[in-house]
Amino acid sequence: MNCRYSPTGQAWGLLVSLDLFGCNDKIKDGKALNDYVVELCERINMKRYGPCHVECFGEKGTPLAGYSMFQFIETSCISGHFSDSDNSAYIDVFSCSDFEPETVKQYTVEFFEAKGCNMTVTPRMYDESVRPAEIKPAMKKIQA
Incomplete structure (x- = not known):
């Protein structure tokens, strides 16, 4: 894919990681987490594959207690971990x-009413020397 975050202009994919602090109580509500994923997929044009998996883990009252969420999408996945403590x-x-990473950030901060957010955007690269020619980006084929 063409990728403005990649040093080569190409990448296999894009990873956006958000660390949010001071969130509202939606992080403690499994249905709200499911609703968040459904709307996020709409906003970034991702096709969900199957249901969103939302489970509460960790011993209540410990720093590990909270929901985890996972949603397959046609082109990979969305995951989240939420700390009650x-x-x-x-x-x-x-x-x-x-x-668009900024769309993910803006919607997520708004939905969880986060008081703070750190975003990391990482292009996921590939090794052109081992990538088969038939799946190299069209731009690379033209240059060859």
């Missing part, structure tokens, strides 16, 4: 289809 959330969106 400090109202934080850790969300990753990975896709080999292009999407």
